[in-house]
Amino acid sequence: MSYTPTTLFDKVWDAHVVRKIEDGPDVFFIDRHFIHEVTSPVAFLGLESRGLKVMYPQRTFATADHNTPTINQHLPVQDPLSANQLKALETNAAKYGISHWGLGNPKNGIVHVVGPENGITLPGMTIVCGDSHTSTHGAFGAIAFGIGTSEVEMVLSSQCIMQPKPKKMRITINGKLGKGVVPKDVPLFILSQISASGATGYFIEFAGEVFENMSMEGRMTVCNLSIEMGARGGMVAPDETTFNYLKGRDLAPKGEAWDKALAYWKTLKTDADAQFDLELSFSADQIEPQITYGTNPGLGTGITHTIPTAAEVKDGEASYKKSLAYMGFAENEKIIGKQVDYVFLGSCTNGRIEDFRAFASIVKGRKKADNITAWLVPGSHIVEQQIKEEGILDILTEAGFQLRQPGCSACLAMNDDKIPAGKYAVSTSNRNFEGRQGPGARTLLASPLVAAAAAVTGVVTDPRELIA
Amino acid sequence: MAYDKFKVLTSTAVPMPIENVDTDQIIPARFLKATKREGFGDNLFRDWRYNGDGTPKQEFVLNNPIYSGKILVGGKNFGSGSSREHAAWAIYDYGFRCVVSSFFADIFKGNALNIGILPVTVSPEFLDKIFKAIEADPKAELEVNLPEQTISIVATGEKESFDINGYKKHNMMNGFDDIDYLQSMKADITAFAEKSLY
Numbered sequence: 035m036s037y038t039p040t041t042l043f044d045k046v047w048d049a050h051v052v053r054k055i056e057d058g059p060d061v062f063f064i065d066r067h068f069i070h071e072v073t074s075p076v077a078f079l080g081l082e083s084r085g086l087k088v089m090y091p092q093r094t095f096a097t098a099d100h101n102t103p104t105i106n107q108h109l110p111v112q113d114p115l116s117a118n119q120l121k122a123l124e125t126n127a128a129k130y131g132i133s134h135w136g137l138g139n140p141k142n143g144i145v146h147v148v149g150p151e152n153g154i155t156l157p158g159m160t161i162v163c164g165d166s167h168t169s170t171h172g173a174f175g176a177i178a179f180g181i182g183t184s185e186v187e188m189v190l191s192s193q194c195i196m197q198p199k200p201k202k203m204r205i206t207i208n209g210k211l212g213k214g215v216v217p218k219d220v221p222l223f224i225l226s227q228i229s230a231s232g233a234t235g236y237f238i239e240f241a242g243e244v245f246e247n248m249s250m251e252g253r254m255t256v257c258n259l260s261i262e263m264g265a266r267g268g269m270v271a272p273d274e275t276t277f278n279y280l281k282g283r284d285l286a287p288k289g290e291a292w293d294k295a296l297a298y299w300k301t302l303k304t305d306a307d308a309q310f311d312l313e314l315s316f317s318a319d320q321i322e323p324q325i326t327y328g329t330n331p332g333l334g335t336g337i338t339h340t341i342p343t344a345a346e347v348k349d350g351e352a353s354y355k356k357s358l359a360y361m362g363f364a365e366n367e368k369i370i371g372k373q374v375d376y377v378f379l380g381s382c383t384n385g386r387i388e389d390f391r392a393f394a395s396i397v398k399g400r401k402k403a404d405n406i407t408a409w410l411v412p413g414s415h416i417v418e419q420q421i422k423e424e425g426i427l428d429i430l431t432e433a434g435f436q437l438r439q440p441g442c443s444a445c446l447a448m449n450d451d452k453i454p455a456g457k458y459a460v461s462t463s464n465r466n467f468e469g470r471q472g473p474g475a476r477t478l479l480a481s482p483l484v485a486a487a488a489a490v491t492g493v494v495t496d497p498r499e500l501i502a
Numbered sequence: 503m504a505y506d507k508f509k510v511l512t513s514t515a516v517p518m519p520i521e522n523v524d525t526d527q528i529i530p531a532r533f534l535k536a537t538k539r540e541g542f543g544d545n546l547f548r549d550w551r552y553n554g555d556g557t558p559k560q561e562f563v564l565n566n567p568i569y570s571g572k573i574l575v576g577g578k579n580f581g582s583g584s585s586r587e588h589a590a591w592a593i594y595d596y597g598f599r600c601v602v603s604s605f606f607a608d609i610f611k612g613n614a615l616n617i618g619i620l621p622v623t624v625s626p627e628f629l630d631k632i633f634k635a636i637e638a639d640p641k642a643e644l645e646v647n648l649p650e651q652t653i654s655i656v657a658t659g660e661k662e663s664f665d666i667n668g669y670k671k672h673n674m675m676n677g678f679d680d681i682d683y684l685q686s687m688k689a690d691i692t693a694f695a696e697k698s699l700y
Contacts, residue, residue, distance in 0.1 A: 052687070052690055052691055052694045053687065053690060055669050056668070057667050057668035057669060058667050058668060058669025058670065059667065059669060059670075061684070061687065061690075061691075063691070063694055063695070063698070065698065065699075065700040066700070072534050072535075072586075073534075073585070073586065073587070075536075075537035075538070076537070076538065076539045076587075079537075079538065079539075080681075084681065086681075086685070089688075089691075090695065100531075100534075101535065113535075115535035115536070116535060118535075118537055119535055119537055122537045156700065158699070159700055164585055164586075164587075165584075165585055166583065166584050166585040166609060168585075179609075180584075180585035180609055181585060181609070181612075182585055182586075182587035182590070182609065182612065182613035182616060183587040183588075184587060184613065184616035184617060184679065184680070184681075185612075185616065185680075187681060188680055188681055188684055191681060191684065191685070192681070192684035192685065192687075192688065192691055193691060193695060194684055194691055195680070196669075196680045196683070196684070198667065200608075230522060230579065230582060231522070231578070231579040231582065231605060231607070234579070234605065234606075234607060234608060235608065264579070264582065264607060264608070266608055266609075295699070298699065329522075330522045330524065330582070349521055349522065350521050350577070350578070352519070352520070353520055353521035353522060353577065356520065446526075446531040446584075447531060447532065448531045448532060448534065448535070455554070465524075465526065465583060467524045467526040467527065467583060468526070468527060468549065469526060469527070469530055469549045470526050470531075473530070473549055473554065474554075
C-alpha cells in the first residue's frame with residue numbers, strides 16, 4: 035500500500051471511528067468526558083426515562099464550576115436554583131459512580147483548568163464536555179470539542195456520539211511575539227482577521243514557531259478561543275513541552291505505561307505534505323496587544339488602533355452599528371483612554387498560573403485605580419495555591435487587589451459576579467456578547483497584561499508603556 | 503427525548519435579519535439553572551424581548567403580533583457561541599420547528615437536529631428574497647419540504663434546495679434520535695473500547 039501523508043487531526047480522528055455511516059456521521063468514540071452542573075442534569079433525566087445506565091463511569095469526570103459562588107464557598111450556596119443544580123450533579127455522580135470534584139474539594143475548579151492540571155487530558159485523546167470551550171484541551175494534541183446535552187446523554191449511555199468529520203484548516207504563525215504580546219493576543223488577532231465565523235466547519239491545527247515556543251498554558255488559551263473563530267476545535271501537536279507538563283501529574287500514566295504512551299504520543303504530528311482544506315499564515319510581528327470593541331470576539335484590533343468603520347469589517351452594516359451602539363462606541367474613535375469600570379481576570383481562557391504571573395508583573399509596585407472594581411478569580415484551587423506559594427498574592431494584596439475563589443464567575447455571570455448594565459469591563463474571558471457578563475454589561479476582551487494595565491490606570495492603556 | 507416528526511412544513515415566518523445571533527441572546531446564561539427541560543420558551547431572546555422590569559419591548563419582532571409562525575429566519579452565523587442545548591430547547595419550546603439562515607454555527611446546528619428543529623441553510627441571495635417577501639407581506643408563507651430537500655416562497659414559487667445528510671434526514675422524518683441508534687450497536691462499541699489506549 036502506498037504511503038499517504040496525513041494530518042495530526044486525521045490520525046486522532048480516524049483512530050476513534052467505531053463505524054462510518056453511509057451518507058451520515060461517524061460513530062465516534064470518546065476517551066474522556068467532563069460534566070458540570072449546568073448541561074448535565076437533563077442528560078441524566080434522559081437516561082432515567084429510557085432506563086439506561088452509564089456505560090463507562092470511569093471515563094467521565096464531574097466538577098462544579100459554572101454556577102458556583104467565588105466568595106464564601108464554605109457557606110451554603112444562597113441561590114436556590116444554583117444550589118439545586120449543584121446538588122443534582124453530586125447526586126447523579128454518586129448514583130452512577132462518577133468521580134466528582136464539588137465545591138470545597140481541593141481539586142475543584144473550572145473544568146478546562148482541572149482536566150489538564152490533573153493529567154486527565156492526554157495527547158491523542160478524544161475529549162468532550164457540554165461546554166463549547168472544551169476546545170481548550172486541544173493544546174495537548176487531543177481532539178476536544180463542546181457538545182449539547184443530547185450528546186452528553188449519548189456519551190453517558192454509549193461512550194460515543196454521532197459526528198460528521200469536520201474539514202481541516204492549518205493556521206501557521208512564525209516569528210517571535212513582541213514585547214507585551216502574550217498568547218491571548220494571538221487568537222484575538224486571528225479573530226480580527228478571519229471573523230467570528232471564519233473557521234466554521236473546520237478543525238484547526240495551530241502550527242509554527244509561535245505555538246512551538248508557547249507554554250502549555252499559552253497553547254490552552256489559544257485552543258480555548260478556536261471555538262470563537264467558529265471552528266469545532268483547535269489543536270497543537272504534542273512535543274517536549276507537552277510531555278514535560280504532563281509527567282508526574284496525578285492521573286497521567288506512570289512507569290511503563292508512561293513509556294508506552296510517550297512512544298505513541300511522539301507519532302502524533304502532521305506529516306510533511308499532508309493536505310489541509312484551508313491553510314492560513316500570519317507573521318508574529320503583525321501582532322500587537324489586542325482588544326475588542328464590539329459584541330462578538332471577531333470585532334477586535336490592535337490596542338493602538340481606532341475603531342474601524344462599517345466598511346472595514348466583515349459584519350453587515352446594520353449588525354455592526356447595533357454592536358457599536360450597544361457598546362456606546364463610534365467609528366474612528368481611539369480605544370486607548372476609554373473608560374473602564376471593571377476588570378475581570380480569570381475563566382477557562384485566562385485563569386491559569388501564567389495569567390496571574392502576567393497580571394502581577396504589571397501591578398507590582400503600583401496601585402489599583404480607585405474607579406476600578408477588580409475580580410481576580412483563579413481557575414482552580416491548585417492555581418489558587420500556586421498564586422499563594424509563588425508570592426503573587428502578596429503582590430496583588432500590596433497593590434490593593436483581592437483574590438476570589440475558583441469558578442467560571444463573571445465570564446458568563448451565572449453566579450452573583452455580574453457586571454452592571456452600562457458599565458465597561460476589560461475582561462480576560464472569551465465572549466463579549468451582549469449581556470454575557472450581566473444584562474447590559476459592556477465587555478472588552480483582552481490579555482491579562484491589558485487587563486492589569488487598565489486595573490492600575492483606570493482606563494484602556496497599552497501595557498507596553500508599563501513594562502520596563 | 504421524542505420530538506415531532508418533520509415532513510413538509512408550510513408556515514408564516516418570523517424575520518430576524520441580524521447577523522451573529524449568539525446563544526447568549528437566544529437564552530441568557532442566568533436562565534440555565536433548571537434541572538428539567540421545560541419552560542425555556544418563556545425566556546427565548548429574553549433581553550431583546552423584555553425590559554429589565556419584565557415589560558415587553560414593543561419593537562422586538564416576537565412582540566409584534568403581525569409576525570408569527572413555526573419558522574424563524576435569521577441572519578448569517580446564527581447560533582454562534584455556547585454549546586448550550588438550552589438555546590435549541592427554547593426555540594423548540596416557543597413553537598418553532600425550523601430555523602432558516604445563510605450560515606449556522608456548528609454546535610447549534612447539531613443541537614437543533616438532535617432535538618427536532620430543522621436548520622435550513624440557504625444562499626445569501628435566497629435569504630434576502632425571504633426577508634423581502636416577509637417585509638412585503640408579513641403573512642407570506644414558506645414551504646419547507648424535507649423529503650424533497652427544498653424551501654420555497656409559496657406566493658412566488660421561488661425555490662432553493664438545501665443539504666442534509668441522509669441519516670439525519672431519516673431521523674427527522676421519523677422522530678428518531680441518535681441514542682436509539684447507539685444502543686443498537688453496543689457490542690461494537692464494547693469491542694472498540696477494549697482496544698482503547700486510554
